[in-house]
Amino acid sequence: MNPSIGEHRFWTPLRRWVVLVAYLLALVASTHWPSELKSIQVSYFDKVIHFLAFAVLAWLVAWALRLDKRVSLQTAAVLVFAIAVFAALDEVTQPYVGRQCDPLDWVADLAGAIAGITVFSLQSRKASVT
DSSP states (O other), X not given: OOOOTTXXXXXXXXXXXXXXXXXXXXXXXXXXXXXXXXTOOOTTHHHHHHHHHHHHHHHXXXXXXXXXXXXXXXXXXXXXXXXXXXXXXXXXHGGGGTOOOOHHHHHHHHHHHHHHHHHHHXXXXXXXXX
8 A cells, every 4th residue: 555645654643733833834924024125126926936835835734634535626625715814814914014915926825725735636646546
């Protein structure tokens, strides 16, 4: 029998949650650190960063929840909704630390969450077939 995604004796449920919480704390810290580079325009590169950060977050949430079997559409929708709410709260609280609330950042976050859940789902299906 082949192990599931990230399945190893080292990755106990507690350790999975520790990784997820550490990532969440790093994500919140990075998005709420006062920006001193306001005058520098980075174009849309920050959207790529948002996309990747929330794709990793979604993957880690699915992994921490041990969704090692097939991820149902309903489960995926609930996870994406929860991450979308978190992303919205993350965006609307940024002006309190001198950063901008950008709706396009939220769209990139949402797209990343969908991608992360999709990648996890495809990986778990492949792992269960082999």
